[in-house]
Every structure is written in C-alpha cells, then in structure tokens.
Amino acid sequence: xxxxxxxxxxxxxxxxxxxxxxxxxxxxxxxxxxxxxxxxxxxxxxxxxxxxxxxxxxxxxxxxxxxxxxxxxxxxxxxxxxxxxxxxxxxxxxxxxxxxxxxxxxxxxxxxxxxxxxxxxxxxxxxxxxxxxxxxxxxxxxxxxxxxxxxxxxxxxxxxxxxxxxxxxxxxxxxxxxxxxxxxxxxxxxxxxxxxxxxxxxxxxxxxxxxxxxxxxxxxxxxxxxxxxxxxxxxxxxxxxxxxxxxxxxxxxxxx
Numbered sequence: 364x365x366x367x368x369x370x371x372x373x374x375x376x377x378x379x380x381x382x383x384x385x386x387x388x389x390x391x392x393x394x395x396x397x398x399x400x401x402x403x404x405x406x407x408x409x410x411x412x413x414x415x416x417x418x419x420x421x422x423x424x425x426x427x428x429x430x431x432x433x434x435x436x437x438x439x440x441x442x443x444x445x446x447x448x449x450x451x452x453x454x455x456x457x458x459x460x461x462x463x464x465x466x467x468x469x470x471x472x473x474x475x476x477x478x479x480x481x482x483x484x485x486x487x488x489x490x491x492x493x494x495x496x497x498x499x500x501x502x503x504x505x506x507x508x509x510x511x512x513x514x515x516x517x518x519x520x521x522x523x524x525x526x527x528x529x530x531x532x533x534x535x536x537x538x539x540x541x542x543x544x545x546x547x548x549x550x551x552x553x554x555x556x557x558x559x560x561x562x563x564x565x566x567x568x569x570x571x572x573x574x575x576x577x578x579x580x581x582x583x584x585x586x587x588x589x590x591x592x593x594x595x596x597x598x599x600x601x602x603x604x605x606x607x608x609x610x611x612x613x614x615x616x617x618x619x
Contacts, residue, residue: 403614436464474582495564502557
C-alpha cells in the first residue's frame with residue numbers, strides 16, 4: 364500500500380501522486396530552476412506539491428457540489444490581469460487557477476456575491492489621481508523639409524513623442540502658433556492646431572472601470588479566504604508533509 368501524505372475529507376492522497384507530479388515538473392521546461400531532490404529545498408517542493416494536490420481535490424469537490432464544470436470558463440487573465448494580482452493569490456491558488464478551468468468557474472461561483480460600494484470606489488479615485496491623469500495633448504500639422512504643413516493631416520502628440528528641441532518648441536507654442544526648427548532629422552514646420560490640457564478623468568468617467576478593478580481584487584481575496592477555510596476544515600496532513608511555511612517542520616527556513 365502506498366504511503367499517505369494527506370487526507371481530504373477522510374480520503375487519502377498517496378505519495379505516488381506527489382512522485383508523479385514532481386516527475387512531471389522535472390521533465391518540464393522549468394526543470395533547471397527546481398531544487399535538487401533530497402535536499403531541504405527539495406523536500407519543501409514536495410510539501411508544496413502536497414498543498415497543490417489537496418487544493419485541487421477541495422476545488423473538485425466544491426465543483427461537484429456547485430454543479431460546476433469547465434464549460435465557459437474565463438481565461439486566467441480575466442480573473443488575474445497582472446503580476447500583482449497573481450502574487451496576491453499565493454502560489455497554491457495561483458497554480459490551481461492557472462491550470463484548471465473548472466477552478467476558475469468555482470472562483471466565479473463562490474465569489475459571485477462580492478460587491479464594492481460607491482463610497483469605496485470614490486475613495487479609490489480620490490487617493491489615486493495619477494492613475495486617472497490624461498497628459499497634455501496637442502493637435503498639430505507637421506511637415507518635414509519643404510512640405511506644406513497645411514496639407515498634412517492633423518495628429519495628436521504627447522510629450523515624449525517628439526525630439527527634445529522640437530517637443531520644447533511645440534509644447535511652448537499656443538494654439539494657432541507656428542514652429543520652425545531644424546535638427547538632425549531636417550527642417551520642421553509645425554502648426555499647433557489645438558491644445559488639450561492635462562487633466563484627471565472625472566469620477567463619473569471612471570466609476571465603473573474602478574468598480575470592476577476593485578471588485579475583481581475583492582473576489583480574489585474572497586476566493587483565497589474560501590480556499591484557506593476549506594483546506595483547514597477538510598485536510599489533514601501526514602507527518603513530514605506539513606505546510607512548507609509551518610515553523611515546526613525542520614526544513615522551514617523562516618525564523619523569528
């Protein structure tokens with residue numbers, strides 16, 4: 364009989380499952396980044412794999428209970444659009460959501476009731492003005508050499524899109540003004556047609572954008588809390604396969 368590394372609601376997770384998962388990792392593209400087997404770091408990797416395996420079982424059981432399958436599952440980027448969001452999930456939840464579309468539908472089901480208030484949306488807008496700032500924009504007609512700027516189509520430019528001297532001249536000229544300047548590229552003639560000053564987008568413009576962002580973050584936190592609670596309620600780990608962060612196990616390197 365295979366040794367048991369954990370029990371999920373009384374059902375065993377056998378060491379052979381850990382062996383197979385580790386072998387798959389060591390045969391994959393990131394094999395060179397993995398710790399050597401038999402070392403403290405290698406044992407920690409196996410403890411982490413146990414955490415992933417039991418989380419997968421907890422999520423699979425929830426899926427059956429909720430009547431959820433893989434149909435219509437969102438892409439991972441719809442739930443976790445950036446690296447910060449992925450780090451906030453923690454490595455186990457991130458791994459399960461990355462690989463399993465059923466887990467992503469469980470995420471949607473168990474966090475469906477999460478909402479964000481108007482007051483929180485407004486507070487986020489007030490405290491993060493740079494995130495909603497639109498830089499100054501100038502509408503110009505730009506000709507190089509002997510070209511006629513009046514014959515050129517108007518285009519919008521922002522700082523950083525022109526050469527340094529030309530940018531300084533264009534952004535220092537009022538609407539209706541004309542710039543003539545020579546640089547390494549050639550002779551420029553620029554008509555400044557209009558100026559749109561820098562501004563912060565109004566709350567009314569970005570309210571729903573902020574709400575979506577905050578709601579998604581809140582749903583990720585709710586999913587992690589749900590998973591942690593289910594793991595605590597359902598899982599019993601065998602000696603030697605404690606959580607990698609458990610300070611009582613000998614390979615833990617975090618000390619206070």
